Amino acid sequence: MSSVREANARVPRSVDAPKLRVVSGLVIRTGRGGVSLRVQGRALALTAVLLAVLTVVMGITLTTGDYQLSIGEVLRAVTGTGSGAADFIVNTLRMPRLLTALGVGAALAVSGAILQSLTGNSLGSPDIIGFTNGSAVGALGVIIVLHGSMTQIAIGALLGGLATAGAVYLLMLGRGLQGFRLVVVGIGVSALLLAVNSYLITRATWQEALEAQAWLIGSLSNRGWQHASAIGLAVAVLLPLAVVLARRLSLVEMGDTTAMALGVNVARTRTAMLVISVALAAFATAVTGPIWFIALAAPQLARRLGRSSGPALLPSALMGALLLALSDLVVQRVFAPTLLPVGTATGTIGGLYLIWLLITESRKSRA
Secondary structure (H helix, E strand, O other): OEEEEEOOOOOOOOOOHHHOOOEEEEEEEOOOOOOEEEEOHHHHHHHHHHHHHHHHHHHHHHHOOOOOOOHHHHHHHHHOOOOHHHHHHHHHHHHHHHHHHHHHHHHHHHHHHHHHHHHOOOOOOHHHHOHHHHHHHHHHHHHHHHOOOHHHHHHHHHHHHHHHHHHHHHHOOOOOOOHHHHHHHHHHHHHHHHHHHHHHHHOOOHHHHHHHHHHHHOOOOOOOHHHHHHHHHHHHHHHHHHHHHHHHHHHHHOOHHHHHHOOOOHHHHHHHHHHHHHHHHHHHHHHHOOOOOHHHHHHHHHHHHHOOOOOOHHHHHHHHHHHHHHHHHHHHHOOOOOOOOHHHHHHHHHHHHHHHHHHHHHHHHHO
């Protein structure tokens, strides 16, 4: 184990050259050096802090509310040795909602981190580019037209998100995933999809329209174990795949020429990561409806706090889980007994963050 500072290899001057950077960290190697792993100390410290804060938020969520519980009562309920009332409150009401929030927050954050890395643009997130609205179109079609189950809604959301990604890709065919162009095209596609959502609601019955409109706000209310299991399975499958490809994604950030010189198949890496990003956003949207701005803010906060030289997928996942769990805790406790959807809280905070981000980016462009 040794601490080293690695300088990027010298390459001929090209359009990729400004993207080269010096990275540092703790390198762990096997005895013969066949396997090595670089761990950034600040990112590792941020991950530990996020885990600690997330644990505190989870404890507060499970113990507070109309029916107060102690930590011991919660632990006994989780292990199956608690009283009937505590068991019902923890395992039926609070725990599924909390786990759903953690899974959805992590999925959206990783989806946003991938898109921001691919585009090199801080506005690259599934809700800005339109993937979230595309998933909503697919899910609403299943809800209103097919009256489908949770599994069918998830499949519809996934197909809607992938179809939207395909449409955006075709509109940018031959021009590459340039950040500004992708954001502009995505905003236009998102507006069209929002109109489709409104049309679907007008074709629904009164009851279906109310349910669809409530779903479009984004909420964690009445989420049970089927929702927690669905998003948990999606994150368990897709997040490890994203982490495995994260190193290649870091090299792609350095530019196509440099990445290809280092043996990375740029087109295949971008395609695989884009599919993973869309799938994560689609499953999250299918479970809770559109939850805005978690995918936009969480990756940037994690990357800036950790000063990471790469996409920082694991810190982003923890940051997204923390932001959504904390937002849901606030709307449950601060605004009680009013049943305020968590999507309204993230939308309000995220809107302010987006204004700040646009002002900051505008100042950078004029500098």
